[in-house]
Amino acid sequence: MALSVEGIFLILLCSLGAMAVAAREWDGKIVMPTEEGSKDPQPTEDGQRWAVLVAGSSGYGNYRHQADVCHAYQILKKGGMKDENIVVFMFDDIAHNRHNPRPGVILNHPNGEDVYHGVPKDYTGKNVTVNNLLAVLLGDKKTLKGGSGKVVNSGPNDHIFIYYSDHGGPGVLGMPTNPNLYADDLLKTFKKMHEAKTYKEMVVYIEACESGSIFQGLLPKDLNIYATTAANAEESSWGTYCPGMFPAPLEEFDTCLGDLYSVAWMEDTEVENLKKETLRDQYMIVKSRTSNHNTYKSGSHVLEFGDLKMKPEELDQYLGYDPANENVTGPIFLREYLAIRLGGVEERHINQRDADLVHYWHRYHKSKVGSTAKAEAELDLMRILSHRMYIDKSVDLVGRLLFGVEAGPTTLSAVRPDGLPLTDDWACLKSMVSAFELSCGELSEYGMKHMRAFANICNAGVEPSKMSGVAAEACAVSAFGSGTLQIPTTGFSA
Ligand SMILES: *[C@@H]1O[C@H](CO)[C@@H](O)[C@H](O)[C@H]1NC(C)=O
Numbered sequence: 001m002a003l004s005v006e007g008i009f010l011i012l013l014c015s016l017g018a019m020a021v022a023a024r025e026w027d028g029k030i031v032m033p034t035e036e037g038s039k040d041p042q043p044t045e046d047g048q049r050w051a052v053l054v055a056g057s058s059g060y061g062n063y064r065h066q067a068d069v070c071h072a073y074q075i076l077k078k079g080g081m082k083d084e085n086i087v088v089f090m091f092d093d094i095a096h097n098r099h100n101p102r103p104g105v106i107l108n109h110p111n112g113e114d115v116y117h118g119v120p121k122d123y124t125g126k127n128v129t130v131n132n133l134l135a136v137l138l139g140d141k142k143t144l145k146g147g148s149g150k151v152v153n154s155g156p157n158d159h160i161f162i163y164y165s166d167h168g169g170p171g172v173l174g175m176p177t178n179p180n181l182y183a184d185d186l187l188k189t190f191k192k193m194h195e196a197k198t199y200k201e202m203v204v205y206i207e208a209c210e211s212g213s214i215f216q217g218l219l220p221k222d223l224n225i226y227a228t229t230a231a232n233a234e235e236s237s238w239g240t241y242c243p244g245m246f247p248a249p250l251e252e253f254d255t256c257l258g259d260l261y262s263v264a265w266m267e268d269t270e271v272e273n274l275k276k277e278t279l280r281d282q283y284m285i286v287k288s289r290t291s292n293h294n295t296y297k298s299g300s301h302v303l304e305f306g307d308l309k310m311k312p313e314e315l316d317q318y319l320g321y322d323p324a325n326e327n328v329t330g331p332i333f334l335r336e337y338l339a340i341r342l343g344g345v346e347e348r349h350i351n352q353r354d355a356d357l358v359h360y361w362h363r364y365h366k367s368k369v370g371s372t373a374k375a376e377a378e379l380d381l382m383r384i385l386s387h388r389m390y391i392d393k394s395v396d397l398v399g400r401l402l403f404g405v406e407a408g409p410t411t412l413s414a415v416r417p418d419g420l421p422l423t424d425d426w427a428c429l430k431s432m433v434s435a436f437e438l439s440c441g442e443l444s445e446y447g448m449k450h451m452r453a454f455a456n457i458c459n460a461g462v463e464p465s466k467m468s469g470v471a472a473e474a475c476a477v478s479a480f481g482s483g484t485l486q487i488p489t490t491g492f493s494a
């Protein structure tokens with residue numbers, strides 16, 4: 001099908017319609033934790049705190065992920081953590097991006113302050129790699145390639161906090177460089193760290209689509225790791241503070257400033273006394289806000305994994321302590337908090353995968369008829385949407401070629417019973433994706449949504465060697481069918 005501008009807008013409007021599903025009125029119920037409340041604050045200074053912050057994307061359309069990570073840095077700093085103990089991964093192409101209306105500044109809230117100042121540039125640009133991230137976690141300086149050389153140099157009494165924000169897909173977290181981070185490699189690294197006794201306890205917060213799949217059936221209870229994810233294994237996570245939604249950024253911004261789960265934990269952290277607030281308290285608060293107050297309209301299911309016995313612990317062990325909140329007796333539950341913050345109006349967000357469409361749409365919409373900027377934005381929109389169609393079509397065709405016209409789609413979309421990981425054969429999954437990409441070009445950010453399809457092809461016993469021929473055939477057809485003449489090799493948000 002040839003893509004006309006009108007066609008594009010029709011598709012875009014459909015996506016906008018889908019993502020703009022208005023949040024229902026919050027029912028006013030506040031779910032309180034049922035178990036015992038906060039313990040008395042206890043001295044926790046028997047070890048050091050460490051943090052690893054990762055923004056997995058690049059490109060102005062993904063502004064929000066780096067904004068999240070910069071904000072997290074400011075929180076840890078305010079909590080008293082030293083730069084030596086905070087390792088930051090971010091592409092660093094936002095603050096001085098030509099589309100940024102406030103050069104040198106990054107915001108993570110419509111009324112927020114700059115969060116960019118002072119952020120250590122440990123691993124930026126091409127140095128933001130899976131290899132470096134895993135090396136940093138393992139404290140393994142020898143394996144690093146580029147970057148500041150800072151690693152988590154921790155011992156058996158230390159507490160580690162890991163926070164990641166980006167696009168993802170079933171079993172995978174995006175990186176701004178190839179390859180992406182597969183769940184099994186992250187989990188293997190955690191197990192090595194546990195064996196090497198490089199921490200006492202660890203907390204991991206992950207914002208990404210299908211992020212529940214990173215830990216489901218994979219994170220053991222006995223590693224002293226407590227993790228929460230923005231979404232379950234089958235749904236998107238959500239961008240927030242997006243143009244045209246509520247709450248919206250200032251007029252000059254045509255990109256989302258934050259992600260819902262991420263700002264939920266950070267904005268909560270900023271108003272709480274972290275010597276009193278527990279992991280459990282924060283989980284409840286973040287879960288409620290990220291679900292759009294239990295409506296799940298433009299919201300997702302925050303899940304928890306790992307060692308749930310850690311939940312009564314206070315957050316200051318991981319995030320530090322800001323004395324300005326010493327008199328908060330808290331945990332501050334949502335009703336009052338949101339009423340102050342949002343004036344009681346319902347929130348609207350956009351799913352992670354369509355958030356960059358909003359950016360391109362607004363750029364198109366705002367630029368003058370006949371201008372270069374408008375032509376540029378239109379071209380970007382056409383490319384991004386035709387690539388999406390091309391990828392969707394190709395994966396669908398691969399399924400039909402492998403399993404038949406009827407069984408193809410159902411096999412690719414099958415979900416294993418609850419509690420099981422995406423696959424038991426991660427090597428197969430990786431080879432399967434590589435074989436596909438060799439014929440069809442990179443899956444890119446959007447294409448990560450199809451990881452479950454590739455996993456299911458492995459689960460059905462198909463050998464990766466069989467993928468190459470099938471993918472070549474499928475992609476030739478869908479490249480023709482979607483009018484994509486060039487197979488794109490990189491993401492479109494850069
Ligand atoms: C990557 O790290 C090296 C070594 O620190 C540095 O010289 C280089 O500028 C970094 N590259 C980017 C893109 O930041």
Ligand SMILES: *[C@@H]1O[C@H](CO)[C@@H](O)[C@H](O)[C@H]1NC(C)=O
Binds near residue numbers: 323
């Ligand atoms: C907390 O309350 C005490 C006693 O009223 C007061 O002296 C102190 O300044 C307050 N701290 C903050 C940060 O407001």
